[in-house]
Amino acid sequence: MYNCVADRVAPENLYTSRLPQIPHLVSDYMVIVMLTQSKLKELMTYNPETGLFTRIKSYHSNKVGTCPDKINSKGYCEISIGSKKYKSHRLAWLYMTGDLPENQIDHINGIKSDNRWVNLRQATNAENCRNKKKKGFCVTRSGSYQAEIQTGDQRIYLGTFKTREEAKEAYAKVMHKYHGEFARQEEDKH
Secondary structure (H helix, E strand, O other): OOEEOHHHOOHHHOOOOOOOOEEEEEOOEEEEEOOOHHHHHHHEEEEOOOOEEEEOOOEOOEOOOOOOOEEOOOOOEEEEEOOEEEEHHHHHHHHHHOOOOOOEEEEOOOOOOOOOHHHEEEEOHHHHHHOOOOOOEEEOOOOOEEEEEEEOOEEEEEEEEOOHHHHHHHHHHHHHHHHHHHOOOOOOOO
8 A cells, every 4th residue: 555655755856836646656655746847848848839849858659859749539739748648738838837727728719729828828617618619599499599698607698589690699799798808709600
Protein backbone atom coordinates (compact mmCIF):
# COMPACT_ATOMS: atom_id res chain seq x y z
CA MET A 1 0.00 0.00 0.00
CA TYR A 2 1.40 3.40 -0.97
CA ASN A 3 0.87 6.63 0.90
CA CYS A 4 1.01 10.13 -0.48
CA VAL A 5 3.90 11.54 1.52
CA ALA A 6 5.27 14.25 -0.70
CA ASP A 7 6.40 16.12 2.42
CA ARG A 8 8.98 13.35 3.03
CA VAL A 9 10.57 13.92 -0.39
CA ALA A 10 13.10 16.69 -0.93
CA PRO A 11 11.36 19.78 -2.44
CA GLU A 12 13.76 19.83 -5.40
CA ASN A 13 12.27 16.49 -6.51
CA LEU A 14 8.76 17.93 -6.79
CA TYR A 15 7.21 20.24 -9.36
CA THR A 16 4.45 22.43 -7.95
CA SER A 17 1.58 23.88 -9.92
CA ARG A 18 -2.18 23.66 -10.13
CA LEU A 19 -2.05 21.33 -13.15
CA PRO A 20 -3.60 17.89 -12.79
CA GLN A 21 -1.37 15.60 -10.79
CA ILE A 22 0.85 12.95 -12.36
CA PRO A 23 1.68 10.27 -9.77
CA HIS A 24 5.08 8.58 -9.90
CA LEU A 25 6.40 5.88 -7.57
CA VAL A 26 9.56 6.61 -5.60
CA SER A 27 10.73 3.71 -3.39
CA ASP A 28 7.82 2.88 -1.04
CA TYR A 29 5.98 6.16 -1.40
CA MET A 30 3.58 7.67 -3.94
CA VAL A 31 4.83 11.14 -4.85
CA ILE A 32 2.74 13.70 -6.71
CA VAL A 33 4.74 15.33 -9.51
CA MET A 34 3.13 18.19 -11.41
CA LEU A 35 3.94 19.97 -14.64
CA THR A 36 5.20 23.54 -14.33
CA GLN A 37 5.83 26.28 -16.87
CA SER A 38 9.60 25.72 -16.64
CA LYS A 39 9.27 21.95 -17.17
CA LEU A 40 6.92 22.54 -20.12
CA LYS A 41 9.42 24.98 -21.66
CA GLU A 42 12.17 22.34 -21.29
CA LEU A 43 10.10 19.95 -23.41
CA MET A 44 8.60 22.17 -26.11
CA THR A 45 8.10 25.67 -27.47
CA TYR A 46 4.79 27.38 -28.14
CA ASN A 47 4.29 29.84 -30.99
CA PRO A 48 1.55 32.28 -29.88
CA GLU A 49 0.98 33.47 -33.47
CA THR A 50 0.22 29.99 -34.86
CA GLY A 51 -0.94 28.30 -31.65
CA LEU A 52 1.33 25.32 -32.29
CA PHE A 53 3.73 23.52 -29.99
CA THR A 54 7.06 22.07 -31.19
CA ARG A 55 9.18 19.53 -29.32
CA ILE A 56 12.67 20.67 -28.34
CA LYS A 57 13.51 17.54 -26.38
CA SER A 58 13.18 13.94 -27.57
CA TYR A 59 11.66 11.23 -25.44
CA HIS A 60 10.43 7.78 -26.38
CA SER A 61 9.45 7.88 -30.08
CA ASN A 62 8.80 11.64 -30.06
CA LYS A 63 11.48 13.51 -31.99
CA VAL A 64 12.80 17.05 -31.74
CA GLY A 65 11.07 19.44 -34.15
CA THR A 66 7.81 17.51 -34.35
CA CYS A 67 4.40 18.92 -33.50
CA PRO A 68 3.03 16.93 -30.54
CA ASP A 69 -0.62 17.96 -31.02
CA LYS A 70 -3.22 15.30 -31.81
CA ILE A 71 -6.88 16.21 -32.35
CA ASN A 72 -9.21 14.23 -30.08
CA SER A 73 -12.72 13.01 -30.90
CA LYS A 74 -14.25 16.29 -29.65
CA GLY A 75 -12.05 18.45 -31.89
CA TYR A 76 -9.58 19.68 -29.23
CA CYS A 77 -5.81 19.43 -29.66
CA GLU A 78 -4.14 17.26 -27.03
CA ILE A 79 -0.52 16.70 -26.10
CA SER A 80 0.78 13.69 -24.17
CA ILE A 81 3.46 14.39 -21.58
CA GLY A 82 4.53 11.26 -19.79
CA SER A 83 1.39 9.19 -19.37
CA LYS A 84 -0.94 12.20 -19.10
CA LYS A 85 -2.90 13.90 -21.91
CA TYR A 86 -3.30 17.68 -21.68
CA LYS A 87 -5.49 19.91 -23.83
CA SER A 88 -3.21 22.19 -25.85
CA HIS A 89 -5.15 25.37 -25.01
CA ARG A 90 -4.53 24.74 -21.28
CA LEU A 91 -0.82 24.15 -21.93
CA ALA A 92 -0.70 27.36 -23.99
CA TRP A 93 -2.12 29.24 -21.00
CA LEU A 94 0.45 27.64 -18.68
CA TYR A 95 3.27 28.38 -21.16
CA MET A 96 2.31 32.07 -21.52
CA THR A 97 1.23 32.93 -17.95
CA GLY A 98 2.97 30.43 -15.69
CA ASP A 99 -0.35 29.30 -14.23
CA LEU A 100 -3.32 27.25 -15.20
CA PRO A 101 -6.53 29.23 -15.59
CA GLU A 102 -8.86 29.47 -12.62
CA ASN A 103 -11.75 28.14 -14.74
CA GLN A 104 -11.96 27.12 -18.40
CA ILE A 105 -10.30 28.42 -21.55
CA ASP A 106 -12.65 29.74 -24.22
CA HIS A 107 -11.77 29.73 -27.93
CA ILE A 108 -13.05 33.16 -28.95
CA ASN A 109 -13.73 32.21 -32.58
CA GLY A 110 -15.35 28.90 -31.56
CA ILE A 111 -12.75 26.76 -33.36
CA LYS A 112 -11.57 24.20 -30.80
CA SER A 113 -8.25 23.52 -32.53
CA ASP A 114 -7.29 27.22 -32.95
CA ASN A 115 -4.90 27.71 -30.03
CA ARG A 116 -3.41 31.05 -31.07
CA TRP A 117 -2.85 33.21 -27.98
CA VAL A 118 -5.18 35.97 -29.27
CA ASN A 119 -7.98 33.38 -29.57
CA LEU A 120 -7.80 32.19 -25.94
CA ARG A 121 -9.37 33.73 -22.86
CA GLN A 122 -10.36 32.58 -19.38
CA ALA A 123 -14.06 31.87 -18.92
CA THR A 124 -16.43 30.35 -16.43
CA ASN A 125 -18.43 27.35 -17.60
CA ALA A 126 -21.45 29.62 -18.18
CA GLU A 127 -19.40 32.12 -20.21
CA ASN A 128 -17.85 29.33 -22.26
CA CYS A 129 -21.32 27.92 -23.02
CA ARG A 130 -22.46 31.34 -24.26
CA ASN A 131 -19.82 31.18 -26.98
CA LYS A 132 -21.16 27.97 -28.53
CA LYS A 133 -21.89 28.12 -32.25
CA LYS A 134 -25.48 26.83 -32.17
CA LYS A 135 -27.92 28.42 -29.79
CA GLY A 136 -30.82 30.78 -29.40
CA PHE A 137 -33.63 29.06 -31.29
CA CYS A 138 -34.97 25.71 -32.37
CA VAL A 139 -37.68 24.28 -34.62
CA THR A 140 -40.91 23.29 -32.85
CA ARG A 141 -43.13 20.32 -33.74
CA SER A 142 -45.44 22.63 -35.65
CA GLY A 143 -42.55 23.84 -37.82
CA SER A 144 -42.31 27.30 -36.27
CA TYR A 145 -39.16 28.60 -34.57
CA GLN A 146 -38.92 29.21 -30.83
CA ALA A 147 -36.27 31.64 -29.56
CA GLU A 148 -34.87 31.67 -26.03
CA ILE A 149 -31.74 32.75 -24.19
CA GLN A 150 -30.04 31.14 -21.20
CA THR A 151 -28.62 33.37 -18.49
CA GLY A 152 -27.21 31.68 -15.41
CA ASP A 153 -29.74 29.02 -14.45
CA GLN A 154 -32.67 30.91 -15.98
CA ARG A 155 -34.07 30.37 -19.48
CA ILE A 156 -35.83 33.42 -20.95
CA TYR A 157 -38.49 32.76 -23.58
CA LEU A 158 -38.26 35.25 -26.47
CA GLY A 159 -41.19 34.07 -28.54
CA THR A 160 -42.28 31.77 -31.36
CA PHE A 161 -41.72 32.89 -34.94
CA LYS A 162 -42.75 31.78 -38.42
CA THR A 163 -39.24 31.88 -39.88
CA ARG A 164 -35.74 30.99 -38.77
CA GLU A 165 -34.59 34.52 -39.60
CA GLU A 166 -37.19 36.11 -37.28
CA ALA A 167 -36.16 33.85 -34.39
CA LYS A 168 -32.50 34.55 -35.06
CA GLU A 169 -33.18 38.30 -35.09
CA ALA A 170 -35.05 38.11 -31.75
CA TYR A 171 -32.10 36.29 -30.20
CA ALA A 172 -29.59 38.75 -31.70
CA LYS A 173 -31.44 41.71 -30.12
CA VAL A 174 -30.88 40.44 -26.56
CA MET A 175 -27.71 38.34 -26.72
CA HIS A 176 -25.29 41.22 -25.99
CA LYS A 177 -27.43 42.34 -23.04
CA TYR A 178 -27.21 38.92 -21.36
CA HIS A 179 -23.92 37.51 -22.68
CA GLY A 180 -21.70 40.59 -23.04
CA GLU A 181 -18.33 39.90 -24.66
CA PHE A 182 -19.16 36.18 -24.88
CA ALA A 183 -22.17 36.80 -27.14
CA ARG A 184 -21.96 34.85 -30.36
CA GLN A 185 -24.55 34.56 -33.11
CA GLU A 186 -24.90 31.26 -34.95
CA GLU A 187 -23.27 31.41 -38.38
CA ASP A 188 -25.64 30.94 -41.30
CA LYS A 189 -24.99 27.77 -43.29
CA HIS A 190 -27.77 28.41 -45.80
